Amino acid sequence: MHPAIQGLLTIAFGVGGCVGYFYLSNVILDKLIFPARGPHIARNIRRANMVRPWLFLLPALLALGLYLAYPVVETMRLSLTERLPGGGSEFVGLDNYSQMLGEAKFWEALQNNFLWLLVVPAVSTAFGLLAAQLTDRLAWGNIAKSLIFMPMAISFVGAAVIWKLVYDARPPGTEQIGILNAIYVWLGGVEPQQWLTIPFWNNFFLMMVLVWIQTGFAMVILSAALRGIPEETIEAAIVDGAGPFQIFFKIKVPQIMGTIVVVWTTITIVVLKIFDIVFALTNGQWETQVLANYMYDKLFRANDWGVGSASAMIIMLLVMPILVWNVYNARREMR
Amino acid sequence: MNAIAGQKPGLIWALRISVIVLVGLWLFPTVGLFISSFRTGDQIATSGWWKALFPTEQNLTLRTAAPETQVPEGDLWVIEGNLFEGESDAEISAWGTNARDISAYGPGDMAELRGGERLTVEADGSYRMEATEEMGGRRGPRVFVTAVVPPEFTLQNYETILISGGATDNMARAFFNTLTVTIPATIIPILVAAFAAYALAWMEFPGRALLIAAIVGLLVVPLQLALIPLLKFHNEIGIGKGYLGVWMAHTGFGLPLAIYLLRNYMVGIPRDIIENARVDGATDFQIFTRIILPLSFPALASFAIFQFLWTWNDLLVAMVFLIDATGETTVMTKQIVELLGTRGGNWEILATSAFVSIAVPLAVFFAMQKYLVRGLLAGSVK
Known part of the structure; x- marks a missing residue:
């Protein structure tokens, strides 16, 4: 069957199926199981209303359970087992973890991930805050904002191509087509640099791509927060003779600290899962490995599910504090 | 800032110039790719794209x-x-x-x-x-x-990429495959999530708070964990690698954000409207389809844009759940990564195919930015 027809059928089937499910299940509940008539009308209505929320939730809960909750448990199990040739698996305890901890590539990935964690959220948030503040009351601020925000819509792969052109190097003596090398040569650099192959520093060139994408996100959120600051606090500061920098750092920033933390943690999560940029630009060569790409290598190139799952669990472990913090906050807010 | 900057005209100019510099820096890389896609391979290889605008x-x-x-x-x-x-x-x-x-x-x-x-x-x-x-x-x-x-531009690259190119250069099929992945993967989770969000927002039942907390938790679960268990699961139930699998995976991965966004929005709908409808004898199902869904349009649009961008731009999920050894179902992101590996020097092909793949999300972005911003503001966990 042609994929387009298959796609249309799936849409029709999915949408029709959902609507049909919700409609029919409600009808069955109200008309057949607990009919709102007869001697037990009050009891039936009450019971129907107790069941109904679960009808509404059922498909979502099934999907969430199967596609997000179950994999966490299953990955945990896989990380403790070893596949046997010819199918089946055996329990090996923490062998996968100790094998992983013995690999230099894993430590390189972990180290780089921490470097990313340190740099990307901080730089993106800082640039975002700067852009939000600068464009705040400019007449054409919205246009400027939407242009800075634009990379958000570009895929990591597209961004990788865009930045590969920026980092491109041609042999010395010929004209440089990568802007970075063109500037480097213009400033007096003799040998054009292969930026992505210089260990340690190449990490920063990869991070730049993500910073470029995430700054717009930080800017949008922080700019809304800046607008929400009560005018009086700023006016009072002006009356007291505060300069623009004092107002920004001592009046505005403290008031939006909560939002800054939110932006920071959101970008942190993106960083923990970063995969496409590294996969497309260096594929972990030249000491740029990160955890998610290490995991992909293990799962699909080395075909080692045990160690792959173990490294996935490390990512989960790193996400855990943010997960707990978010749930804690959400619960507090609901009270 | 006005009041303060108003006293110092110099500061206003410093402000304007720094904004222009910032925007220029952010725009520069993309413009480079865009211009390169209209140049021949020789032109790209012999001179920087920034010179293409001048003789x-x-x-x-x-x-x-x-x-x-x-x-x-x-x-x-x-x-x-x-x-x-x-x-x-x-x-x-x-x-x-x-x-x-x-x-x-x-x-x-x-x-x-x-x-x-x-x-x-x-x-x-x-x-x-x-x-x-x-x-x-x-x-x-x-x-x-x-x-x-003098500056010279050509549409030849686009012709190669979209119409006449050979197997690896032609993006028409990949473009189509991406579209096939994206549309069902955007529409289906919306519906499933909307019902769930309504139940979580406006129905009383034991365990509701716990469920909401669980969904906030699932929001950040890395999808890396899901790859192997789900691939195994798909193989066991017989769908293997294919569109059905990738649609289901995207639906599952998109649901927490969908439910979270929609619930937050629905909670804000005035209680009176819903109570009045109840008094008038409307069932929950009617309230949902006639009142809640139409009123929630902005939130639905926000999520639709997120999910669209995310599925269109995705590489990992497609590689794991969709693309098999035949390569018939390859999506654009995957094909570009392959081009990067095998034809890293052919900038005219690379730049053009990358631009073809980012043009659609960019169009959606500029057309529906309002909803995207609104969704971002609602969706960042406070």
Whole structure:
């Protein structure tokens, strides 16, 4: 069957199926199981209303359970087992973890991930805050904002191509087509640099791509927060003779600290899962490995599910504090 | 800022200039790709794209027409024509017939070739080559020119990528595959999530708070964990790698954000509207379809954009759940990564295919930015 027809059928089937499910299940509940008539009308209505929320939730809960909750448990199990040739698996305890901890590539990935964690959220948030503040009351601020925000819509792969052109190097003596090398040569650099192959520093060139994408996100959120600051606090500061920098750092920033933390943690999560940029630009060569790409290598190139799952669990472990913090906050807010 | 900056005009200018610099920096890389996609491979490889907008001096190697086009003129044999074949408005400042001395002559000068032919090249590229005997050989002699070439752009790359290109260069199929992945994967989770969000927002039942907390938790679960268990699961139930699997995976991964966004929005709908409808005898199902869904349109649009961007731009989920060994179902992101690996030097192909793949999300972005911003503001966990 042609994929387009298959796609249309799936849409029709999915949408029709959902609507049909919700409609029919409600009808069955109200008309057949607990009919709102007869001697037990009050009891039936009450019971129907107790069941109904679960009808509404059922498909979502099934999907969430199967596609997000179950994999966490299953990955945990896989990380403790070893596949046997010819199918089946055996329990090996923490062998996968100790094998992983013995690999230099894993430590390189972990180290780089921490470097990313340190740099990307901080730089993106800082640039975002700067852009939000600068464009705040400019007449054409919205246009400027939407242009800075634009990379958000570009895929990591597209961004990788865009930045590969920026980092491109041609042999010395010929004209440089990568802007970075063109500037480097213009400033007096003799040998054009292969930026992505210089260990340690190449990490920063990869991070730049993500910073470029995430700054717009930080800017949008922080700019809304800046607008929400009560005018009086700023006016009072002006009356007291505060300069623009004092107002920004001592009046505005403290008031939006909560939002800054939110932006920071959101970008942190993106960083923990970063995969496409590294996969497309260096594929972990030249000491740029990160955890998610290490995991992909293990799962699909080395075909080692045990160690792959173990490294996935490390990512989960790193996400855990943010997960707990978010749930804690959400619960507090609901009270 | 106004009140303060108003006292110092210098500060206003500093502000404007820094915004312009910032926007310029952010725009520059994308513009580079965009312009490169309209240049030929030679142009990209020999000069930076930022020079493409201005006339540049280039060294070109051209040929005169083949000797078979020569015509007798009196007792001379003559070939006349234009080195650029009328395709360029370039202006020649110097030329030569020997690779070691490419600027031996100026426009209008006459050069004597090894075979005794006399060649004259004018500034606009038109030439006249004459010889006393009939000229032989298959091809015309080479002419090295130094010319100022005006900006030149071509749609050739787009033609190659979308229509005429060979197997690895042609993105038409991948474009179509991406679309096939994206549309169902955007529509289906919306519906499933909307019902769940309504139940979580407006129905009372034990365990509701716990469920909401669980969904906030699932928001950040890395999808890396889901790859192997779900691939195993898909193989066991027989869908293996294919569209159905990738649609289901995207639905599952998108649901937490969908439910979270929609619930937050639905909670804000005034209680009175819902209570009134209840008093008038509307069932929950009717309230949902007639009142909640239409009122929640902005939130639905926000999520739809997120999910669309995310599924369109996705690489990992497609590689794991969709693309099999035949490569029939490859999506654009995957094909671009392959191009990066195998044809990293062919910038005209790379730039154009990357631009084809980012054009659609960019269009959606600029058309529906309002909803995207609204969704971001609602969706960042507070």
